[in-house]
Amino acid sequence: MGILEQISASLQKGNDTHVAELTRRAIEKKLPPKQILDDGLIGGMAVIGERFKAHEIFLPQVLLAARAMYAGMDLLKPLMIRENIPTSGKVVIGSVQGDLHDIGKNLVAIMLKGAGFEVIDLGSDVTPEQFVSAAEKEEAGAIGLSALLTTTMPVMKQVIDLLRERRLLSKIKVIIGGAPVTQKFADQIGADAYAFDGVSAVERVKALIGRE
Amino acid sequence: MKKIVSLPVRGVLPEEAEVLQAQGIPAAEKPDDRIIGLLDDAFTLFEQLARPVAIMAEISTLEFEKIYAGEGRNEPVTPVAEIYPQAECLALFAVTIGHDVETKISELFQTREFALGSLLDAVASAAADRAAADIEYRFLENLVKRQQTMTTMAASRFSPGYCGWHISGQKRLFAYLQPEEIGITLRSSFLMEPLKSVSGVLLAGAPGLFVIADSYPFCAACQDHSCQTRMPTRLSI
Ligand code: B1M
Numbered sequence: 230m231g232i233l234e235q236i237s238a239s240l241q242k243g244n245d246t247h248v249a250e251l252t253r254r255a256i257e258k259k260l261p262p263k264q265i266l267d268d269g270l271i272g273g274m275a276v277i278g279e280r281f282k283a284h285e286i287f288l289p290q291v292l293l294a295a296r297a298m299y300a301g302m303d304l305l306k307p308l309m310i311r312e313n314i315p316t317s318g319k320v321v322i323g324s325v326q327g328d329l330h331d332i333g334k335n336l337v338a339i340m341l342k343g344a345g346f347e348v349i350d351l352g353s354d355v356t357p358e359q360f361v362s363a364a365e366k367e368e369a370g371a372i373g374l375s376a377l378l379t380t381t382m383p384v385m386k387q388v389i390d391l392l393r394e395r396r397l398l399s400k401i402k403v404i405i406g407g408a409p410v411t412q413k414f415a416d417q418i419g420a421d422a423y424a425f426d427g428v429s430a431v432e433r434v435k436a437l438i439g440r441e
Numbered sequence: 442m443k444k445i446v447s448l449p450v451r452g453v454l455p456e457e458a459e460v461l462q463a464q465g466i467p468a469a470e471k472p473d474d475r476i477i478g479l480l481d482d483a484f485t486l487f488e489q490l491a492r493p494v495a496i497m498a499e500i501s502t503l504e505f506e507k508i509y510a511g512e513g514r515n516e517p518v519t520p521v522a523e524i525y526p527q528a529e530c531l532a533l534f535a536v537t538i539g540h541d542v543e544t545k546i547s548e549l550f551q552t553r554e555f556a557l558g559s560l561l562d563a564v565a566s567a568a569a570d571r572a573a574a575d576i577e578y579r580f581l582e583n584l585v586k587r588q589q590t591m592t593t594m595a596a597s598r599f600s601p602g603y604c605g606w607h608i609s610g611q612k613r614l615f616a617y618l619q620p621e622e623i624g625i626t627l628r629s630s631f632l633m634e635p636l637k638s639v640s641g642v643l644l645a646g647a648p649g650l651f652v653i654a655d656s657y658p659f660c661a662a663c664q665d666h667s668c669q670t671r672m673p674t675r676l677s678i
Contacts, residue, residue, distance in 0.1 A: 287466045289476045292555035327630030332562045380630045
């Protein structure tokens with residue numbers, strides 16, 4: 230098995246020490262960082278995503294794999310920055326104003342990072358202004374909004390309204406999710422996408438802003 | 442009369458299967474040893490950090506009518522509206538697992554212990570629900586002790602945000618019950634802090650009172666339907 234396959238296999242087992250060790254070796258072998266990332270780490274996470282969707286593995290295994298992914302990313306990130314290698318895309322994410330629920334949002338952020346996106350996590354209780362200015366400043370391709378109560382869902386529309394007001398709607402896509410959120414609501418408020426969980430969020434964001 | 446009850450942590454511990462199910466793991470699936478190890482760790486952390494406490498106060502039908510009316514945003518026909526006028530006894534309640542578990546969950550996510558953090562979150566969520574069930578049982582037990590007319594009584598709990606009782610109902614519920622006394626505060630979005638908290642009304646009466654149809658207009662949008670499986674607590678004199 231080649232080293233990149235070994236990285237992918239160790240990642241799928243959720244073995245973070247192994248992934249870090251193998252990534253270090255791959256770097257020493259002068260393999261291009263982008264290749265280590267795509268074929269080793271992201272490749273491994275893609276298999277994890279597929280197996281999760283097929284109900285062959287479950288959330289805890291996905292999260293162990295994600296931790297292993299981060300262990301490899303820590304080593305690659307400085308090289309990627311130095312060599313100016315673009316990520317899959319940039320997403321600003323947070324739980325909307327009034328909402329402190331953040332586990333769901335955290336899970337989505339973890340999955341997006343696992344797919345190679347750069348994620349700026351603004352935390353919870355985030356105002357529309359904070360979302361929009363962060364997305365503008367970071368030149369993000371998308372904003373991800375999470376809400377767990379019907380009473381905080383209207384803030385999602387406020388974010389879209391603010392983007393429209395600043396003429397950013399065509400530049401910055403909006404994806405929404407959370408327990409009471411539905412596709413119908415997404416259509417009503419003009420969000421670009423709705424995702425049911427982390428795996429579907431990755432698919433939607435890829436379709437909206439992903440670059441190869 | 443208002444009562445504050447400290448609940449023993451062990452009394453609110455959920456079943457392992459319940460937690461695993463909340464993580465998407467079906468009952469028939471046997472998780473590997475690593476997951477079982479993490480689950481044990483999550484339970485240990487929970488036992489160390491949880492401080493389950495409840496506040497409850499009996500309330501008359503007339504007083505509850507005002508609280509239930511809330512901000513006028515309830516669905517026109519709801520199970521609570523149908524049941525409470527016939528209930529023998531009513532009480533408002535709020536329970537919480539406390540802040541410390543939540544702080545730990547955040548810490549685990551920050552230190553990349555995602556799987557453990559997510560399992561601890563699921564333990565705490567299920568435990569908050571257990572705490573509410575515990576209070577429901579205590580409420581009924583107490584009633585049965587002083588009850589003279591009925592041989593079997595039942596009780597069930599309903600929360601703002603469920604079954605057509607609009608979540609803005611939290612406002613009047615909080616004004617009456619003042620769960621701040623046990624450290625639960627309410628935001629303008631009607632979100633309670635700590636997050637792992639549950640509020641609502643306890644209704645007690647004849648067991649037949651709690652048969653709930655799954656056919657209210659709002660049932661179609663519900664992802665839960667737990668009303669069909671969650672049996673009211675029953676006690677015989
Ligand atoms: C950017 O793109 C994206 C894409 C996808 C995104 C995304 C962003 N953000 C999330 N996602 C998605 O991906 C994530 C990963 O799969 C998911 O994130 P979640 O955060 O949804 O998932 C978590 C990992 C696990 N899921 C959860 O933790 C929520 C599950 C349900 C069953 C639930 C639970 C467990 C709880 N609750 Co309650 N609770 C419900 C929920 C109903 C449901 N079916 O979801 C909900 C959220 N609760 C509700 C209510 C009403 C309440 N709860 C309450 C309490 C509780 C418990 C404490 C018992 C417990 C824990 C809550 C918590 N989260 O910490 C109360 C509020 C608590 C508070 N602090 O204010 C209380 C107000 C009841 C009361 N009066 O006490 C409802 C809100 C409805 C409303 N009207 O607003 C509710 C939808 C149930 C219902 N009625 O159907 C997806 O949503």
